[in-house]
Amino acid sequence: MSKTLVVVVPDADVLAATVASRLVAKIVDAQAERGSASVVLTGGRIAAKVLRTVKELPAAAAIDWSRVDLWWGDERYLPTGDPDRNETQAREALLDVLPLDPHRVHAMPADDGQPAETAAVRYANELATGGADVPPFDVLMLGVGEDGHVASLFPGHPVLNETGTTAAVHNSPKPPPTRITLTMPTIQTADEVWLIAAGPDKTDAVGAALDGDRSKPAAHATGRSRTYWLLDEAAAAKRS
Template sequence: MSETVVVVVPDADILASTVAARLVVKIIDAQAQRGWASVVLTGGRIAAKVLRSVKDLPASDAIEWSHVDLWWGDERFLPAGHPDRNETQAREALLDALPLDPARIHAMPPSDGPDGDNPEAAAARYARDLAAAAKPGSSELPHFDVLMLGVGEDGHVASVFPEHPVTYETGTTAAVHNSPKPPPVRTTLTMSTIQTAEEVWLIAAGPDKAAPVGMAIEGTGWRQLPAAGATGTDRTLWLLDRPAAAKVPPRARSLR
């Protein structure tokens, strides 16, 4: 049975260090079990802080980085190397400093990539990449040990926005038009894909996240508040600083 765990720490800096430490341990454990690990990265300020914290952890030296698959939950449909792309920010924060296998870094296609300025084709290409990494005959998706998500002020996760047409997409990936948050065009994993991850980690810092976090943990409908639907098959982990947890009921902080 899947469990939900809510962890609250004092501030955003401690939150980044906490998430980084958990991520390193999760990767080490996955590699001990199977020889490889698969992680879905997110974007945003707190995500960059987490990745920088990973770089500073001595325990990260125990990871065989060439045996880690990296995916992204969503991407801004911008040219390669654009500073607003999640891939660019992740590379600057950590990835460029690691001995990763380039073939195992699965970035979402940019707007100047092989599909040109066609986000539907780019999303379809990413869906094919996911399917190619799945075990033969198992599914359209590889195993994700952990899928990390930031939580937006409106409760969106990845680029799945409240009451947006993307919430009705049934494939593994989708193009997003008219995003309420710039840039307006994006590509994303769908909610059904997010829900296949072994563990989903929802990370939020700051008082502007308090309302959506509290509502999501209480069980609001996910099409109205996508963060409420982002759950892992084994565990859903809410990682919050105190301001973001201000509207989480005390009883929920020990959910299992």
């Protein structure tokens, strides 16, 4: 049975350090258990801060980065190298300095003129290369938006009803309007889901989701074994 744990720390800097330390430990444990690790990255300010902090942790030297698979929960459908792409931000924050196996860095497709639906299918096919619909994600990280969205799954948006592994998103309420995302059923396959939020602009959404408001997509994002809410005090101010 899945267990939900809420961790509250003083501020965004401590939150980034906490998440970074947990991530390193999770990867080390996964590699000790089966030789490799699979992580789903998220985007946003706090995500970039987490990745920059990983780079500074001595314990990260215990990771064999060549045996880490990196995936993304969603992506802005923009050209390769666009500074607003989650991949671009992750590479600048950490990935470009790591000895990663490039074949195990699974960026979502960039906008090359193809429809976003085609790109979403390509990513679904990449997820399924191991024989199952999705690989075994050890940890899937999600930022929580001011409206309670996670990945590019927004409240009331029809993509919330998608049952495949990936989906194209059009008319996103946040720019850019076109995106690619993992679906909620895919998110729920992860061993652990980490919902990360910092700042007073997240207070209402976090409080509502933790109180069981099912209109908030974040309330549906759960891991198979554990779900962690990793919050600073401002974001946690309205939790019961």
